Amino acid sequence: MKEIILRLNGKELSFWAIWLVIVLLGLSLVVESYAEYEARAGICFAVLTAVVAVLGILLIRRWKAAG
C-alpha cells in the first residue's frame, strides 16, 4: 500500500484523495438513508456513489493512457 502511494505523483494523489472523499461521503449518505428508513433514497445514493466511483477510475485510466 505504502509503495503504491509513494509511486503516485502529486496530481494523482490529489485525484485519489478527492475520489476517496466523494465515495466515503456517498457511502455515508447510503448508511444514513437506511438508518432513517429512507430506502429509496439509500438506493439512489448507492447507485450515484457507484457511478461516481467507476467514472473516477475510468477518468484516471484515460488520463494515464494519454500520458
Added chain:
Amino acid sequence: MEYMTNSRMDSANVERRNAEGLTRRAFIKSTLFGLTATAAVLPNALAAAEEKEAAFQENRARNVTYLENSPLKIQEGVYKRYDSHMTAMNVLSRELGEPWSTRVYANGVQNVLNGKAYTDGPASSVAEARAFRALQCGTDILNMELTRYGHGMENIGQLSWRPLRVPKGLRPEDRPPDETDPKTLTKKIKTMARLVGADLVGIGPVNPNWFYTRIQRNYAAPHPPFITKDITFGDISTPTETDTALIIPSTFTRTIVMGISLNRVFMQTSPSAVANSMAELGYTRMIVAVVGLSEFIRALGYNAIPSMNGTGMSVPMAVEAGLGEVGRHGLLLTPEYGSAQRLCKVYTDMPLELDKPIDFGAVEFCKTCKKCATLCPAKAVSEDDERQWEARTSSNNGAAFKWYNDVMKCVRFWAYNGSTCAVCMAVCPFTKGAAWSHAATRFAIDKMRFADPAWVHLDDAFGFGELRDSSVVWDMDMSTYAMDPKMVRQTKY
C-alpha cells in the same frame, strides 16, 4: 429474636469484606470512584435541559437569518381578529349536530371492523387495524380526559388561569417576584420549558391580532356546549373570567411558544390512525408542557395563562417567537422538525427577552414546492403560486398575507377518513431526519434560492416524504415518546 448490635454488625461486615477480599481502603476507593462516576455520567435533568437549549441556540445562530420585524403582513384597518366560533371543527360540529370527533371516531371503529387502517387504506387484518386504532386510544386518553385539545377549554380544569397547586405564600398574590432580571428569567423559563418536554421554545410578544375575538366552549367543558365567550384585554392585575368574557390583563406582554416534535415516520403513515396517534401524543405531552410551565411561572410570583389550541392562533405566535415560518399548508415550518410539531403557548406578565423571527428560506421554497397541495387527499391546500389577501372560506380569516386553505374540505375529509389527516405535514420536504445531508440541503435552500425547483425534483426522485404502510412503526428504532433517537443525540441528550 436476636437483634444485631452495632459492634456485632461491624465485626460481621469486616469478616464478610475480608472473606470477599475487600479491604477498607479498596472499599473507600471503589465508593469514591462510584460516586465520581455517577456525578460525571448522570448530569441532573436541569443541566441537561439547559444544555439542550444552548445546543439549539448555537445551531440556530449558524443556520438562520434573524429578522428585526415580524414577517407577518396584515391589511391594517381591514384585518379583524378571528372568531373561533367559525373554525372548521366548530362549523362541522354544528352542521352534524354532534362533536366532529364523535363522527370521526365512529368511522374509525367501522374501519377497524372492515380491517382498514383508514377508510381507503387496508390493514393486513382486523387485528392489525385494531392495534392501529388502539395506539390512538392509548395516546389521546389524557388529552381527551383533561383538556380536549384546549379548544374552548380556557380557564377550565388543568388549563386554569389561576395557580393550581402552587403553595400559599409563593403565589403571585402572596409574594412579589424575587427575581426580576429578564435575562435570568428567560434562561430559567427556557430551561423549564425543555424540562417539561418542549422540543422548541421561543418568546414572542402578546400580539392581540392573533387572539380570538371569542371562543366557543368545548362540548366536554362543564358548561352547556356551544356557548361563547369574548376574549378581551383589560386593565386588571390577574386573568379573569366573567359570565360573558375571558379577560387577559394588559400587563401580559409575553407569549412563550413551545413546539412538541412528532415522529416523522409515524406521520408518514398518514392519513392513518397511526399518524393520528402521534398527533394525539403531541397533545398529551402539551398538557405537561403548558401546565408545568404555568405553575413554574406562578411559583416565581408572576401570572400565567396556559393555552393549547385555545385563546388564539398558535402559528403566527410561533413565527413572532422565532420558531419558524408559515408554510403553504398554513402550518409552522421549523429548521429542526419541518412541519412535524404541535404548538402550545403560555402567556405571562413575566419580563422576558424577546426572540427574533427567523428566515431560513421556507416561504420562498413553498412558492415552488406544491407537494402538500398536490398530495392533499381532500384537495384543501392552495395551489396558488403566490400568497393572497382574500379568504377562501368563512372559516378563514382574511386580510392576512398567506396561502388560504379550504379548511372545511380538510375537516370533512377527517370525518370520511375515520381519522385525522396529516399528509401535508408528512410529505413536506422540510420534514426530515437529522442526517447531515438534510442539514446541507436546508443550507442550500436558504442560500441558493434560485435552485429551489431542482431541490423539489430531487426530493421526489429520491422518494422522500413517501407515505408508508402503518405497520412500519412496530419495527422502528425509537426513543421515549417516539422521538427520533438521532434527533435526541444531535441535541446532546
